[in-house]
Amino acid sequence: MLMHQGLGLETFNDLPRRKAVHALYECCCSVAWASRVADGRGYRSRAELFSTADAELAELSDRGIDSLASTLPEPGKVCAAMDSNTRAALGTAARAYEERFGFPYVASVMFGPEGFEPREILVDLGHRLDNDDRTERKVMRNELAEINHIRLDRLLGPEGGWPPY
CATH class of the missing domain: 1.10.3330.10 (Oxo-4-hydroxy-4-carboxy-5-ureidoimidazoline decarboxylase)
Structure with missing residues (x-):
């Protein structure tokens, strides 16, 4: 279960770096990946965020990828x-x-x-x-x-995010 859900792209872009890294870490369990994706903000679209997420995942070493995979059930x-x-x-x-x-x-x-x-x-x-x-x-x-995409979708929620309560 992700702690950060339905933020919307604008809210995600506006998070302090520490909170953005934490939210992204929930998606991928890699501090290196989460840090680099957080540092790429402000994303103009979901597609741009997903593209950066994919590119940063591709940069992880096989050892880093194996470590990430070992966190999955x-x-x-x-x-x-x-x-x-x-x-x-x-x-x-x-x-x-x-x-x-x-x-x-x-x-x-x-x-x-x-x-x-x-x-x-x-x-x-x-x-x-x-x-x-x-x-x-x-x-x-x-x-x-693809798992990152699923989790990033949950992180962002519907286009524009959920309304604040």
């Missing part, structure tokens, strides 16, 4: 309503993935507002286990960028 631990067999299958597949690539499985679909089907994650894990290391590294970075 495992697929089998995302939904409490999952039955034990499904939870076990997701856990086994996620461990096989991490053993194969050396970094945790990341899927943006687990963070969307509509939720996800565990079977969809199992199928995706199976397909991605067939990737070579370089391809999977790129896929994982793209998934992290």
